[in-house]
Amino acid sequence: MIAHHVLFWLKPETTTAQKSDFRAGLESLSAIQSITNIHIGTPADISRSVVDTTYTFSLVAFFENMEGHDAYQVHPVHQTFLNNFRELFEKVIIYDAD
Numbered sequence: 001m002i003a004h005h006v007l008f009w010l011k012p013e014t015t016t017a018q019k020s021d022f023r024a025g026l027e028s029l030s031a032i033q034s035i036t037n038i039h040i041g042t043p044a045d046i047s048r049s050v051v052d053t054t055y056t057f058s059l060v061a062f063f064e065n066m067e068g069h070d071a072y073q074v075h076p077v078h079q080t081f082l083n084n085f086r087e088l089f090e091k092v093i094i095y096d097a098d
Helices: 016-031 066-074 076-088
Strands: 002-010 035-041 057-063 089-097
Touching (some): 002 066, 016 035, 016 057, 016 076, 066 076, 076 089
Antiparallel strands (some): 002 057, 002 089
16 A cells, blocks of 8 residues: 655645635545545644644545556646646645555
């Protein structure tokens, strides 16, 4: 199993409408067949020194294997998401774990 965790920091000037569209774009990724499970979220209301709550959105997608992950990376739905929303990214960090 591969867990693909992406943290997005959107630019400060991103509007509420753009954030709503961004979330819908993240949700569109669930149509990619190689994703076995997906979670989209925002920072939880947790106040502990070891918890980073500075990001705007979190995406965690699970794949059966590396082939599924690799298929996701080039999938047209994923490419459309990137093309539509990359201009809103201030920072992105990705953690992949097997």
